Amino acid sequence: MLSRNVSQGNAQVTILLAADHRHVLVQGETASIPIGTEHRQDNLHVGDLIRNSPRFRSGGRLSARKAERLSPLRRSFDKFTVFYRTGQPVSAATAGAGCCTPAQTFAGCGRLRSTPTRPGPTYDWLPVFTTGSLPILQLETPAATTATPLLNPRALPQAQTVGLYVHVPFCSHKCHYCDFYSITRQGVERMRRFVDRVLVEAQIWSDNPGPICQPRTIFFGGGTPTLLPADVMLRLIEGLRRRFDFSQLHEFTVEANPASVSLEYCQMLRSVGVNRISFGAQSFDPRELARLERHHHPDDVPRSIKMARQAGFDRINIDLIYAIPGQSLDSWASSLDRAIALGLRHYSCYGLTYEPNTPLAVKKRLGQIQAVPEELELSMLHLARRRLTEVGCPPYEISNYAAAGQHCQHNLVYWTGQNYIGLGPAAASHIQGYRFRNRPHLGEWEQAIDAGILPAGELEVLSPLRRAGELVMLQLRLTRGVEFADFAGRSGYDARQLYADQLDRLGRAGLLQIDESGFRLTEAGLNVADAIAAEFLTPQDR
Ligand code: SF4
Known part of the structure; x- marks a missing residue:
């Protein structure tokens, strides 16, 4: 009806x-x-x-x-x-x-x-x-x-949120593979207004007795957060510190552009408590960078890392992309070697995905570029796993590699189904099964903030079973996989009973390794990880 x-x-x-x-x-x-x-x-x-x-x-x-x-x-x-x-x-x-x-x-x-x-x-x-x-x-x-907000923190479960994400939607140029929400050619005034509103959004959260934001991890992503002028970035960080309780904060990451970051900027970030920095390197081959429409030179990466170290950062990550059109196993090996030579303790390696409606996806559809064959992409994945393990950074997640104690705690908040708040357009939040994403449009997000409401664009209320299925899906990305005791504590279910059929089938097929503590992907399972994860979702959730 x-x-x-x-x-x-x-x-x-x-x-x-x-x-x-x-x-x-x-x-x-x-x-x-x-x-x-x-x-x-x-x-x-x-x-x-x-x-x-x-x-x-x-x-x-x-x-x-x-x-x-x-x-x-x-x-x-x-x-x-x-x-x-x-x-x-x-x-x-x-x-x-x-x-x-x-x-x-x-x-x-x-x-x-x-x-x-x-x-x-x-x-x-x-x-x-x-x-x-x-x-x-x-x-x-x-x-x-x-003026009553239709979605306000008061309507959400009272719970501790341990992750805080801020989406800074500005880029100097749009890379051709990227479908993150960001806009280009914006002036300083627009950025100042953006920060004003992020602080209003933070105030909406902190004024309400709903979820309590006491972040253990903060992540500024985007977009390119380091496009914010230094004084604007300072005001953003100090403003958040006044609105949220930072007493438990132990990891604060900012994504940075290797083409434009300066020593002074790195020093400013370090002085206000940022202790982890992540650079988008993607490839060390200029032709591959050009194919991705990345506007930096490979030499910008070691230069930026040197400055970050000078400023006092010892937790530095670089993002790399493999399976770039035209990339060979040798050129990927060469990019990996250049990355390893930097002596970092955290690396992220992502297989290129053709997100719908990105210029790269259109070029592929028109036959102007070709995706690398699946077998080659898998070889690249396994090469990264082997090479980075050899230098003391084994994989702890499908796309992430780190030395002991260097894992990205913020991403672990996502992968372990914990609560987090996202500020800024397109930022996602999750609180006890209530999941929503802010409107992925700067103007609409601004209008909502100016009206004093949370700029949520989608809300999903996950059933306990769906939360459990998604938890398995996320944790199977982790090398340690799903631990039965941890899973029971987070979901309320005994995974051995709930997923008896899947564990039996996938275990016998050699895709899952199962023991008394939990289950995880085998090397063979890694090759079909998405399909295995889908096995744990109910049909309507796939
Ligand atoms: S710099 Fe990052 S966020 Fe901006 S367009 Fe490129 S990949 Fe996307």
């Missing part, structure tokens, strides 16, 4: 479904809702909406690209974002619990995507849901608006 309440005026409401938050895949019925009445429509399910949609029925006339996007919907009607398009200004939208059947409940909330006071069509959104039914929508006119 779909139910809509409108407190004043008429509202034309159209239901839109999207799988990726941008492209409307299915447009459902439009209804005019009279003033002060409640509109109900029985037995309206997402599946019905899709099946009844003219666009769905006209599948044969869709372009190949649209058909490609629709095809997953035909197979499964269980995961969408629902948009309500309204024909009048709307101040707020909320979704309450209650769907077609008592068994299908929905919990979540939504906010406007556009300026609340602007007249004309307005898109409201509701988070991804998986029940197959439409959530309740309540619309209010601007006169009925209250």
Whole structure:
């Protein structure tokens, strides 16, 4: 049953479904809702909406690209974002619990995507849901608006959050493989305004008696955090220190650009408590850097590391990418050797992924570049594991290598399912199974902050079983794998019982090594890690 309440005026409401938050895949019925009445429509399910949609029925006339996007919907009607398009200004939208059947409940909330006071069509959104039914929508006119945030920390479980992430969305140039949210060509004033608002966002969290932010780890990522001028970065760090309790902080990482960082900047970071720095090196072959559209020279990396050391950093990481188009095993070995010669104690090595809609993915689709063969990519992975282990930095996670005691504690917060808060556009937060991501758009994020609300763009409330499945998925990335006692403490389940079937099958296939303490990927399992991880998620969560 779909139910809509409108407190004043008429509202034309159209239901839109999207799988990726941008492209409307299915447009459902439009209804005019009279003033002060409640509109109900029985037995309206997402599946019905899709099946009844003219666009769905006209599948044969869709372009190949649209058909490609629709095809997953035909197979499964269980995961969408629902948009309500309204024909009048709307101040707020909320979704309450209650769907077609008592068994299908929905919990979540939504906010406007556009300026609340602007007249004309307005898109409201509701988070991804998986029940197959439409959530309740309540619309209010601007006169009925209250300043009450629809998602505020008070509505979230009271819990300690141990990780703090700040997404700085500025880059001097967009690399062609990158799908992180960032914008280019921004002036200092825009960056100052950004920092003002990050501090307001931090204040929203600290003013509320919901999750308690006492970070043990902080990570500034992006984007390129070191594009912030030194005085702006200082104000950001000092402002966060005034709003959150830093007494337990023991790891503070900032990502830095090897092309532009200076000794003075490194010294400033060190002086305000930053104790770990991470440089995006990616490759030591200038042709490979050019293919990725990276705008630094390989020699910038040792120069930056020298400055970081001079400034007092002893925890330094570099990111490397393998499986770059045209890269051979020899050229990857050469990049690894140059990296090892730097004598670091932490390295991150990522296989290149072709994220949808990045220039690199488009070039691949057009046949202008070719992905390296899968076997070669696996050889590169195993070469990195062998070479870095030989120099005392064995893998502790699929993509991360470190000497003893040098593991990135912030990433371990993610991989062990702990609580963290993200500030800035596109930053993700997780608190006890409540997971959401800030709006991945600087302007929309700013508007939400200026309205005094958390700029959440999606909220997922994970069931205990799904949390358990995701925990396995994350921990299988770790070399130590899933430890039964730790897993039981975090999830409340005995993994031996809950996953008896998977452990039996995957163990017998030689993909998992299982002993009395836990289970982990074997070398053979490493080659199909994603497929193994999916085995632990329920079908609707995959
Ligand atoms: S510098 Fe980093 S965040 Fe910015 S575009 Fe390149 S890869 Fe993406």
